[in-house]
Amino acid sequence: MQTVGLIPTLEQCLNRMQTMGLIHTLEQCLNRMQNAGLIHTLEQCLHRMQTVGLIHTLEQCLNKMQTVGFIHTLEQCLHSMQTVGLIHTLEQCLNKMQTVGFIHTLEQCLNSMQTVGLIPTLEQCLNRMQTVGLIHTLEQCLNRLQTVGLIYTLEQCLNKMQTVGFIHTLEQCLNSMQTVGLIPTLEQCFNRMQTVGLIHTLEQCLNRMQTVGLIHTLEQCLNSMQTVGLIHTLEQCLNSMQAVGLIHTLEQCLNRMQTVGLIHTLEQCLNRMQTMGPVHTLEQCLNRMQTVGLIHTLEQCLNSMQAVGLIHTLEQCLNRMQTMGPIHTLEQCLNRMQTVGLIHTLEQCLNSMQAVGLIHTLEQCLNSMQTERAASCPPLAARLWSAPAPWSQPGSGSAPPVPPGIHRRPDQACSSPSSSQSDPTAVELPLTPLGLEEAQSGHLISPIGPGLRMETREILGSFLRPTSNSSDSLVVGRCER
Structure with a gap:
């Protein structure tokens, strides 16, 4: 028809065939051309259209097919080509378009599809490719694009998608991939972003994932970060989580670590911190927790450990700290807590232990x-008076000053705890009317420090017993564990 000058363009040809009712759809057109033996493959078809000078670019081709009303959407186009058996996979499609020189880069392809209004957004593009069964996962998509040499790395892919205006930020990209169901798990996302070098720091990663709503809880975050090996030390983890505002208190941190099964007991916690090499002593541990701003006072620390069920009694606490080898005596414990600035006086220490409910009776306190x-056997009174008692040290050479109303027995050598008659640590407290009134009221104000108001009835049986020679006196005896 061209030879005799009947039709100069493909548009006229197709329009005429439509006018005569010969073809109504692109499928009919392609089927008829195949039936008549005119074309056997899409390559032949495109080559022939090029040969007669009808189309020179993919844009012209798509525009012409749209002009005659054969295709309205990319889905129709791909479905039609699939229906007549011309293409079976996206690879074949892209390879054929490359073969006939229509497209050379993915940018050209996407730009052309945008030009003719077939795909306005990346979501639509991916959704359509999924609709016609060409891609099912992002991996398949990237693998196919790589197979035909259009892209080599995810970076190239993202850069090219940015070039044609489909995505502008990583957030848009991740949202789009989520929209079409290409990334179902955070681990896959992490692994891919790490592979192409898109993320370099945990802060960047967490900020981006938060922005696109990929992570909502620290549990998800920690599980995923462990899976892909993004965190190696507790310090890195805590600093990063703080940087992006995921945790604000030690309680939150410990609760979340417990939730994901990272720690079950304080021992496990300290063992893990030691295993990763960041801490070797309790001092280091407390210093580091202070460094990231998680604890500021001993009360906060103990309250948090209690809140997550890690410690229930001071005894458990000391036993666990001993198990890890950092402390062996209370003196070491107090020295270390002083070293990191958590406590400065014994009064603060006892008040703090009371504040978190670790001690309830003087007996528990002294036993602990x-x-x-x-x-040696220093007098208990020397421990209980708030004023310093230098005379209480062995070998001081002078008799201790006796407070008014207290009768001191002659010094004797330390005897068995079972002996109640010759207890050198005992002093007599005559039950004056004031003393009896205080004892009968059920309260005794302890001189240890403010806030320690002990129940007399609780401690009378353990600390006070009557003397043998006077019914009007009580003896303050040694505090036996």
Whole structure:
């Protein structure tokens, strides 16, 4: 028809065939051309259209097919080509378009599809490719694009998608991939972003994932970060989580670590911190927690450990710290807590332990502090008076000043705890009317420090017993564990 000058363009040809009712759809057109033996493959078809000078670019081709009303959407186009058996996979399609010189780069392809209004957004593009069964996963998509030499790395892919205006930020990209169901798990996302070098720091990663709503809880984050090996030390983890505002208190941190099964007991926690090499002593541990701003006072620390069920009693706490080898005596414990600035006086220490409910009776307190029996027998009164008692040290050479109303027995050598008659640590407290009134009221104000108001009835049986020679006196005896 061209030879005799009847039709100069493909548009006229197709329009005339439509006018005569010969073809109504592109499928009919392609089927008829195949039936008549005119074309056997899409390559032949495109080559022939090029040969007669009808089309020179993919844009012209798509525009012409749209002009005659054969295709309205990319889905129709791909479905039609699939229906007549011309293409079976996206690879074949892209390879054929490359073969006839229509497209050379993915940019050209996407730009052309945008030009003719077939795909306005990346979501539509991916959704359509999924609709016609050409791609099912992002891996398949990237693998196919790589197979035909259009892209080699995800970076190239993202750069090219940015070039044609489909995506402008990583957030848009991740949202789009989520929209079409290409990335179902955070681990896959992490692994891919790491592979192409898109993320370099955990902060960047967490900020981006938060922006696109990929992570909502720290549990998800920690599980995923462990899976892909993004965190190696607790410090890195805590600093990064703080940087992006995921945790604000030690309680949150410990609760979340417990939730994902990272720690179950304080021992496990300290063992893990030691295993990763960041801490070797309790001092280091507390210093590091202070460094990331998680704890500021001993009360906060103990409250948090109690809140997550890691410690229930001071005894458990000290036993666990001993298990890890950082402390062996209460003195070491207090020294270390002082070193990191958590406590400055014994008064603060006792107040703090009371504040978190670790000690309820003086007996518990003294038993806990007496981890080892003292070699000497200093008078208990010297421990209880708030004023320093230098005379209480062995070998001081002078008799202790006796407070009014207290009768001191002659010094004797330390005897067996079972002996109640010759207890050198005992002093007599005559029950004056004021003393009886205080005892009968059920309260005794302890001189240890403010806030320690002990129930007299709780401690009378353990600390006070009557003397043998006076019914009007009580003896303050040694505090036995």
